[in-house]
Amino acid sequence: GAVVSQHPSRVICKSGTSVKIECRSLDFQATTMFWYRQFPKQSLMLMATSNEGSKATYEQGVEKDKFLINHASLTLSTLTVTSAHPEDSSFYICSADGAGTEAFFGQGTRLTVV
Amino acid sequence: QKEVEQDPGPLSVPEGAIVSLNCTYSNSAFQYFMWYRQYSRKGPELLMYTYSSGNKEDGRFTAQVDKSSKYISLFIRDSQPSDSATYLCAMSVNTGGFKTIFGAGTRLFVKA
Numbered sequence: 001g002a003v004v005s006q007h008p009s010r011v012i013c014k015s016g017t018s019v020k021i022e023c024r025s026l027d028f029q030a031t032t033m034f035w036y037r038q039f040p041k042q043s044l045m046l047m048a049t050s051n052e053g054s055k056a057t058y059e060q061g062v063e064k065d066k067f068l069i070n071h072a073s074l075t076l077s078t079l080t081v082t083s084a085h086p087e088d089s090s091f092y093i094c095s096a097d098g099a100g101t102e103a104f105f106g107q108g109t110r111l112t113v114v
Numbered sequence: 115q116k117e118v119e120q121d122p123g124p125l126s127v128p129e130g131a132i133v134s135l136n137c138t139y140s141n142s143a144f145q146y147f148m149w150y151r152q153y154s155r156k157g158p159e160l161l162m163y164t165y166s167s168g169n170k171e172d173g174r175f176t177a178q179v180d181k182s183s184k185y186i187s188l189f190i191r192d193s194q195p196s197d198s199a200t201y202l203c204a205m206s207v208n209t210g211g212f213k214t215i216f217g218a219g220t221r222l223f224v225k226a
Contacts, residue, residue, distance in 0.1 A: 032210055043120075043202060044158070044216045049209075093157055095214060103212040108157035 003027055004096050006106025013084055013113055021079045021109045023094030029074035030096035034103070035067075038091040050077040050094075084113040117141050120203050120217030129226050133190040137203035137217045140184065144205040146212065147179050149188045152200045152219065161201075162188065193224045 003026040013019050023033055031052045036044040048069055049057040056069035066088075068080040077096075081088055093108040120137045127133055135149075146165045150158035162177035164170045170177045178187040186205075190197055203217040 032212075034213065036216075043218045046213065046215065049213065051210075091155075095212075097212045103206060103214050105157055105160075110155065 004094065004104045004106045006094055006109055008109060009107055010110045011112070013111070015085055015113055016083055018080055018082045019084055019111060021081075021092055021094075021111075023077045023079070023096070023106050025075045025096045025104075028096075030077075031074060033071060033077040033094055033096045035069065035077075035079050036093045036095070038093065038108075044093060047079075050079075052077075081111065084111070086113045089113045117215050118203065118205060118217045121220055122218045124221040124223060126223040126225060127193055129193060129195060129224055131193050131224075133188075133193050133197070133222060133224075135188040135190075135201050135203070135220050135222070137186050138184055139186070139205055141205070141207070141215075142181075142184070143207045144215075145208060146206040147177070147186050148204045148206070148214075149175075149177055149186075150202045150204055150216075152202060154199075158202060158204075193222075195224045195226045198222055198224050 005024045007022045033050040035047045037047050038044045046059050047062045050069045050071040052071045058064045071077040089112050091108050091110050094106045095103040118139045149162045151161050152158045167179050167181045174191045176189040200219040200221050202219040204214050206212040206214045
């Protein structure tokens with residue numbers, strides 16, 4: 001099946017710094033990717049829809065200036081958590097469609113802000 | 115009202131039991147219905163995927179969709195301790211990409 005690769009799988013950063021997470025579709029092109037966040041013992045919550053060549057669409061309550069999304073090519077979307085704070089510590093995961101049948105998920109990135 | 119409702123549990127069963135997990139939804143536009151399994155500190159793993167009402171079987175797993183009632187179920191037969199995980203129902207609608215909405219997830223414990 002289609003593969004979505006997410007990098008890094010784990011990152012620890014200092015409060016106030018920015019962190020970039022990459023999501024790549026390895027064997028297919030994805031005009032649309034999605035970014036989710038999962039807090040401990042909670043479900044995955046959709047943060048934003050990443051559209052290749054245009055601005056991302058953010059869900060209600062998600063700060064677009066804090067979570068910068070860039071979908072510069074058909075195989076790569078990046079999520080940058082700017083000026084990270086401890087409350088941003090979470091599991092971030094992306095998904096992309098494979099041949100219009102289902103969403104494939106990356107392995108996820110566990111962000112810890114200290 | 116949430117678009118997808120799922121009892122978070124936890125649900126504890128003895129080994130060999132039949133497990134029934136359920137979700138209800140409110141958006142009739144959902145086209146695809148999935149069940150994911152997630153182990154602690156890992157990403158979700160797709161278990162079952164269907165787009166029509168009825169039953170779909172894969173080994174010990176059976177997914178059931180009732181679009182008229184907006185209700186989906188996952189049955190696990192002969193449950194094993196290795197089935198202990200969080201099970202998330204998810205539903206997608208094609209908005210130019212498959213936007214997926216997840217249920218809260220049900221934590222399942224299968225006791226040996």
